[in-house]
Amino acid sequence: MGARSFATFLDRADVTDRVLGVVKSFEKVDPAKVTAKSHFVSDLGLDSLDTVEVVMAFEDEFTLEIEDKEAEKIQTCEDAINFICAHPHAK
Amino acid sequence: MGERTQVLALFKKLMRASRSFTHYNFREYALRRVRLGFREKAGVSDPAQIAELVGEGSKQLEVVRKQALISQLYPQARHVMEGTRK
Amino acid sequence: MHGLRQTAATRLARSARLFSTAVESKVGTYDISGQALPGRAVYLDAQATTPLDPRVLDAMLPHMTGNYGNPHSKSHAYGWEAAECVEVARKQVADLIGADSKEVVFTSGATESNNMAVKGVGRFYREKKPHVITLVTEHKCVLDSCRQLQTEGHEVTYLPVQANGLVDLARLEAAITDKTSLVSVMAVNNEIGVLQPVEEIGRLCRAKKVFFHCDAAQAIGKLPVNVDAWNCDLLSISGHKVYGPKGIGALYVRRKPRVRLEPVINGGGQERGLRSGTLAHPLVAGLGAACAIAAEEMGRDAEHVGRLSLKLRDTLLSRIPNIQINGDVQQRYQGNLNISFAYVEGESLIMALKDIAISSGSACTSDSLEPSYVLRALGVEEDMAHTSIRFGIGRFTTEQEVDHAINMCIKHVERLREMSPLWEMVQDGVDLSKIQWSQH
Numbered sequence: 256m257g258a259r260s261f262a263t264f265l266d267r268a269d270v271t272d273r274v275l276g277v278v279k280s281f282e283k284v285d286p287a288k289v290t291a292k293s294h295f296v297s298d299l300g301l302d303s304l305d306t307v308e309v310v311m312a313f314e315d316e317f318t319l320e321i322e323d324k325e326a327e328k329i330q331t332c333e334d335a336i337n338f339i340c341a342h343p344h345a346k
Numbered sequence: 347m348g349e350r351t352q353v354l355a356l357f358k359k360l361m362r363a364s365r366s367f368t369h370y371n372f373r374e375y376a377l378r379r380v381r382l383g384f385r386e387k388a389g390v391s392d393p394a395q396i397a398e399l400v401g402e403g404s405k406q407l408e409v410v411r412k413q414a415l416i417s418q419l420y421p422q423a424r425h426v427m428e429g430t431r432k
Numbered sequence: 433m434h435g436l437r438q439t440a441a442t443r444l445a446r447s448a449r450l451f452s453t454a455v456e457s458k459v460g461t462y463d464i465s466g467q468a469l470p471g472r473a474v475y476l477d478a479q480a481t482t483p484l485d486p487r488v489l490d491a492m493l494p495h496m497t498g499n500y501g502n503p504h505s506k507s508h509a510y511g512w513e514a515a516e517c518v519e520v521a522r523k524q525v526a527d528l529i530g531a532d533s534k535e536v537v538f539t540s541g542a543t544e545s546n547n548m549a550v551k552g553v554g555r556f557y558r559e560k561k562p563h564v565i566t567l568v569t570e571h572k573c574v575l576d577s578c579r580q581l582q583t584e585g586h587e588v589t590y591l592p593v594q595a596n597g598l599v600d601l602a603r604l605e606a607a608i609t610d611k612t613s614l615v616s617v618m619a620v621n622n623e624i625g626v627l628q629p630v631e632e633i634g635r636l637c638r639a640k641k642v643f644f645h646c647d648a649a650q651a652i653g654k655l656p657v658n659v660d661a662w663n664c665d666l667l668s669i670s671g672h673k674v675y676g677p678k679g680i681g682a683l684y685v686r687r688k689p690r691v692r693l694e695p696v697i698n699g700g701g702q703e704r705g706l707r708s709g710t711l712a713h714p715l716v717a718g719l720g721a722a723c724a725i726a727a728e729e730m731g732r733d734a735e736h737v738g739r740l741s742l743k744l745r746d747t748l749l750s751r752i753p754n755i756q757i758n759g760d761v762q763q764r765y766q767g768n769l770n771i772s773f774a775y776v777e778g779e780s781l782i783m784a785l786k787d788i789a790i791s792s793g794s795a796c797t798s799d800s801l802e803p804s805y806v807l808r809a810l811g812v813e814e815d816m817a818h819t820s821i822r823f824g825i826g827r828f829t830t831e832q833e834v835d836h837a838i839n840m841c842i843k844h845v846e847r848l849r850e851m852s853p854l855w856e857m858v859q860d861g862v863d864l865s866k867i868q869w870s871q872h
Binding site: 378 | 832
């Protein structure tokens with residue numbers, strides 16, 4: 256892993272729990288419909304602006320910054336889970 | 347930077363800036379107004395128009411940033427709608 | 433740190449907070465006038481004043497810092513900058529009302545504008561046309577200016593209004609004579625929110641060759657105002673009713689056909705000689721910006737205010753018995769809802785709703801114990817007038833605040849009525865109007 260970077264990768268089950276929690280508490284979302292595979296737009300009825308807000312909430316929840324180019328690729332809960340699990344500085 | 351990315355990036359910056367108003371009513375209005383403003387123009391496809399809107403939006407972003415900073419410099423007591431702190 | 437577990441409950445609470453906008457206030461407990469309050473109150477007094485829109489403050493600040501020149505200084509850039517700022521603002525105000533820049537005169541507020549219009553026109557035409565007409569429900573500054581004209585020898589007709597607050601056009605027409613110089617009628621009433629038939633009044637005045645002055649302080653920025661469509665010759669504007677600064681207003685003075693008036697304030701001849709005094713160009717900039725923003729936001733504000741007002745009105749009407757809305761329900765500005773709650777004392781209700789900032793009528797009359805003259809003019813019974821509360825919804829009011837106001841209102845009206853012996857008697861079927869109250 257090279258020089259000491261204090262990187263800590265989070266446990267996947269924990270991340271999944273937290274990601275789904277964030278999505279369920281978004282006002283426009285019906286919490287009953289939320290699964291790890293849920294697509295924000297086609298399954299949960301959000302638009303691209305809502306998706307930006309959801310990604311912002313992930314940033315706040317995990318204390319990290321998600322670059323615009325990366326954020327665009329997060330379209331499902333699973334995308335978010337994968338991204339965060341792979342991120343060395345997520346909290 | 348693609349148009350879509352640019353627009354969404356601007357939206358995100360405006361939302362972040364709006365969130366930083368310490369005054370409840372201005373904060374809520376800014377968030378509501380930004381969402382409304384972007385949704386109103388969601389159907390625009392002409393690149394020249396989009397560029398103009400992004401330009402205007404960037405100017406508004408500067409205003410929001412400045413005014414949110416001022417609200418932080420002159421904070422007020424908590425608004426009753428802001429709930430109890432825990 | 434690594435793999436730190438949180439309980440599901442705390443995680444959900446955290447998630448909910450991510451989407452809420454609650455912010456830690458750095459200021460401590462909120463203490464004012466010896467009372468410790470739970471926090472800053474929900475502001476529902478939009479007719480008394482409105483908050484300064486941050487965009488307006490942004491437009492004002494450069495002129496309160498670096499651009500400090502006197503706009504009337506002709507010999508240097510400091511003056512030219514300030515003068516340019518004034519002219520930009522003048523155009524912004526003019527555009528909002530469909531007027532020409534040259535027809536906009538800046539004043540210290542709508543009270544001054546009203547004084548200028550009524551006294552200025554009245555005095556100019558005092559020889560040939562010493563008659564002025566107004567309504568009993570006008571703002572105090574108009575009524576008092578008319579009274580002043582009376583002491584100077586004028587005749588003034590104070591027309592009554594109908595039970596819905598609107599003027600009877602036939603009576604207005606009958607009141608106009610060839611000695612009438614001016615008719616002064618406000619567009620939207622500050623206490624009850626009714627909208628007078630300004631277009632018809634304007635047409636009538638134009639036909640009879642009488643000047644029409646309209647106090648539009650509560651209408652500007654809330655509904656489309658056009659001086660030509662309204663056929664008005666003078667129009668008063670207030671800065672702090674349209675999310676602009678306090679201490680600034682304007683008077684529209686028509687140039688074609690020309691309105692002549694005697695200035696109330698004399699001096700260096702600024703504002704075409706109609707209103708002398710150095711212009712406070714930061715305030716002027718604020719008024720201009722507020723008008724420009726109002727033009728842009730009018731549709732959105734109307735939708736927002738209309739929706740919230742309808743919710744407030746319909747919920748209260750359906751959940752609380754024995755209440756009435758004062759003033760015509762249709763011909764009104766929706767953001768002003770004046771409601772009488774029978775058998776509940778207005779002041780008690782306001783005190784009970786201590787985390788909601790509302791008023792029981794006009795801010796200008798709140799010092800006296802007299803019931804509002806506007807409500808009396810509508811024929812509202814004195815006891816009902818004492819029970820009235822005015823809810824003012826604006827651009828910055830949130831739906832959350834309106835919900836809170838609705839819930840608190842329902843709760844406290846019920847509670848206060850429970851304590852009221854009159855309410856008990858009414859519930860028992862007693863007809864209060866038939867009671868002979870005995871003296872002690």
